[in-house]
Amino acid sequence: xxxxxxxxxxxxxxxxxxxxxxxxxxxxxxxxxxxxxxxxxxxxxxxxxxxxxxxxxxxxxxxxxxxxxxxxxxxxxxxxxxxxxxxxxxxxxxxxxxxxxxxxxxxxxxxxxxxxxxxxxxxxxxxxxxxxxxxxxxxxxxxxxxxxxxxxxxxxxxxxxxxxxxxxxxxxxxxxxxxxxxxxxxxxxxxxxxxxxxxxxxxxxxxxxxxxxxxxxxxxxxxxxxxxxxxxxxxxxxxxxxxxxxxxxxxxxxxxxxxxxxxxxxxxxxxxxxxxxxxxxxxxxxxxxxxxxxxxxxxxxxxxxxxxxxxxxxxxxxxxxxxxxxxxxxxxxxxxxxxxxxxxxxxxxxxxxxxxxxxxxxxxxxxxxxxxxxxxxxxxxxxxxxxxxxxxxxxxxxxxxxxxxxxxxxxxxxxxxxxxxxxxxxxxxxxxxxxx
Amino acid sequence: xxxxxxxxxxxxxxxxxxxxxxxxxxxxxxxxxxxxxxxxxxxxxxxxxxxxxxxxxxxxxxxxxxxxxxxxxxxxxxxxxxxxxxxxxxxxxxxxxxxxxxxxxxxxxxxxxxxxxxxxxxxxxxxxxxxxxxxxxxxxxxxxxxxxxxxxxxxxxxxxxxxxxxxxxxxxxxxxxxxxxxxxxxxxxxxxxxxxxxxxxxxxxxxxxxxxxxxxxxxxxxxxxxxxxxxxxxxxxxxxxxxxxxxxxxxxxxxxxxxxx
Ligand SMILES: Nc1ncnc2c1ncn2[C@@H]1O[C@H](COP(=O)(O)OP(=O)(O)OP(=O)(O)O)[C@@H](O)[C@H]1O
Ligand SMILES: [Mg+2]
Numbered sequence: 104x105x106x107x108x109x110x111x112x113x114x115x116x117x118x119x120x121x122x123x124x125x126x127x128x129x130x131x132x133x134x135x136x137x138x139x140x141x142x143x144x145x146x147x148x149x150x151x152x153x154x155x156x157x158x159x160x161x162x163x164x165x166x167x168x169x170x171x172x173x174x175x176x177x178x179x180x181x182x183x184x185x186x187x188x189x190x191x192x193x194x195x196x197x198x199x200x201x202x203x204x205x206x207x208x209x210x211x212x213x214x215x216x217x218x219x220x221x222x223x224x225x226x227x228x229x230x231x232x233x234x235x236x237x238x239x240x241x242x243x244x245x246x247x248x249x250x251x252x253x254x255x256x257x258x259x260x261x262x263x264x265x266x267x268x269x270x271x272x273x274x275x276x277x278x279x280x281x282x283x284x285x286x287x288x289x290x291x292x293x294x295x296x297x298x299x300x301x302x303x304x305x306x307x308x309x310x311x312x313x314x315x316x317x318x319x320x321x322x323x324x325x326x327x328x329x330x331x332x333x334x335x336x337x338x339x340x341x342x343x344x345x346x347x348x349x350x351x352x353x354x355x356x357x358x359x360x361x362x363x364x365x366x367x368x369x370x371x372x373x374x375x376x377x378x379x380x381x382x383x384x385x386x387x388x389x390x391x392x393x394x395x396x397x398x399x400x401x402x403x404x405x406x407x408x409x410x411x412x413x414x415x416x417x418x419x420x421x422x423x424x425x426x427x428x429x430x431x432x433x434x435x436x437x438x439x440x441x442x443x444x445x446x447x448x449x450x451x452x453x454x455x456x457x458x459x460x461x462x463x464x465x466x467x468x469x470x471x472x473x474x475x476x477x478x479x480x481x482x483x484x485x486x487x488x489x490x491x492x493x494x495x496x497x498x499x500x501x502x503x504x505x506x507x508x509x510x511x512x513x514x515x516x517x518x519x520x521x522x523x524x525x526x527x528x529x530x531x532x533x534x535x536x537x538x539x
Numbered sequence: 540x541x542x543x544x545x546x547x548x549x550x551x552x553x554x555x556x557x558x559x560x561x562x563x564x565x566x567x568x569x570x571x572x573x574x575x576x577x578x579x580x581x582x583x584x585x586x587x588x589x590x591x592x593x594x595x596x597x598x599x600x601x602x603x604x605x606x607x608x609x610x611x612x613x614x615x616x617x618x619x620x621x622x623x624x625x626x627x628x629x630x631x632x633x634x635x636x637x638x639x640x641x642x643x644x645x646x647x648x649x650x651x652x653x654x655x656x657x658x659x660x661x662x663x664x665x666x667x668x669x670x671x672x673x674x675x676x677x678x679x680x681x682x683x684x685x686x687x688x689x690x691x692x693x694x695x696x697x698x699x700x701x702x703x704x705x706x707x708x709x710x711x712x713x714x715x716x717x718x719x720x721x722x723x724x725x726x727x728x729x730x731x732x733x734x735x736x737x738x739x740x741x742x743x744x745x746x747x748x749x750x751x752x753x754x755x756x757x758x759x760x761x762x763x764x765x766x767x768x769x770x771x772x773x774x775x776x777x778x779x780x781x782x783x784x785x786x787x788x789x790x791x792x793x794x795x796x797x798x799x800x
Contacts, residue, residue, distance in 0.1 A: 352665045363652075443651065447651065449645065450649070450708070451638050451662070451666040451667055454630055454631060455631060532605050532611045
């Protein structure tokens, strides 16, 4: 079955591109930050430098890894769920559930390994650049040498593999077995994640305003809450869609599609919610932090400016990563609908109507994703601001939120439309006969 | 671009000739793997006729129907449907033209899995922005024996039931020309008879034009005439066909490939 897995990858490499990209980017991010641990452990590193490096690696590398875990897992889930029909066909041709599981998990393993291996080079360059940034801002001594060691390598490979293989395993189990029993497990998982996330954001209150790791609990909490909401979102979305009536044939189709595909949308919603929550939380928290540092008048030198730039760079990398994941999973999901679009066109839909439908779906998704993402972000921001400053909701939050939402809407609707346009170039009669 | 025979922009009732193909050629693939599915087909069908198209598997029947219906574009040649030439034009223009005039029953049904039987049936009306007559849809679905399956999804139906939904969908728009690709391929004798009677009724009572691909001589005998196709070329025509005559002709189809009709 592993040979079958390899053969299926070799025959249709395109459909694994999305998974490969997420594994590659994810592993690169984890390795980049965790190589700071390796660098800090080098000989002759003074304690201040070591401290800075370890904090950066633990805080940002920590929640970055959590984020990567869920991003890779959600891309893989989208991939496997789309292939339900193909798996069903294999099952009917005599493949046992165990064989299917080995095939899908084998594919995930191979793709994740390749992705992680490809990530090593870029991660070394990235880590070196990050260390340069630290040294330029004076937080790390110039004498410290960059080192890419076992911690970076092991965490990068392990987290990517566990996320990919775990998600593939769960998704294929769902695809080859009834869904009934899983619904309860999913609800339980959702509430457990929400509870953990709530604990994480509340733990902010236990920390002091000057703690270096004060930024960590809000970020962790926002990520966990996002995942919890993403697990619950399909059901809530279904409830909303039952009441939603969009006008026109395109709107009508969009509502019906979203309702039918609610289960599959969890993966895309996860990326969207994560993007809104993580971007809003980390950028706002960083803005508050910078303001507080400036207000305290402790360091008002060039260094403070450097530090701010550095932190925004780090947060920016994470935000861009989630944004790429969002584009990635949307692209994969839309490409896959070529046959469906073809059938609609043959039934009398103009390409414009198909695009209208995709656009309407994107808008509804954006509203749902932004709503849950905002709730998760607020849960992270408010405790931080209360502890760090005297305000409850910082003034910068609104501007950042608006920017994040604009990007989320543009990316979601834009990717959907651009991909659909490309898909529509195939003649309808051909699109419906292509193997799905 | 679109051209009506008399250069009139407005639709002024059905044209006398429902369908005309002139030297239509269609090739799939390129270079060494190229397959000529249609090789210079020329034919004309009068309004209000019921024509069956027969020929061996792979002879180009589905391709012929799709080119004639404006679903696929021929490489060369002219297609005129209901007095309007389909050459050129954007996909949107072709789609809008088809909506009012052409109904199509696909060999692979092409129903949408996310919609129920009733929703699938009225989808063309909805897309065309026309009034959705649910009563009429139910009536047609009942005629094809699916009156109790309105709320089911295609994946909950048997192959034959899906085929009947596809037929109901093609009929509900009341098109002038109906193309049906093996509409009885997955049906038992009785359901097949019902469907063939419906198609006959569309011709006799409503004056529509039906072109139907079939492998079954009995189904072909419901038509006014049969066109035979072999290797992408017309290989004869039979008027007022009986099942026996059709079977006889099919058996010798390979012997005398004659071009044109
Ligand atoms: N999309 C395609 N790409 C390449 N070749 C095609 C395509 N569609 C049809 N062909 C080829 O064109 C020829 C005619 O196909 P067509 O589907 O029209 O046959 P048919 O007469 O409808 O056969 P059947 O009775 O089996 O449905 C065949 O040789 C087929 O292999
Ligand atoms: Mg065919």
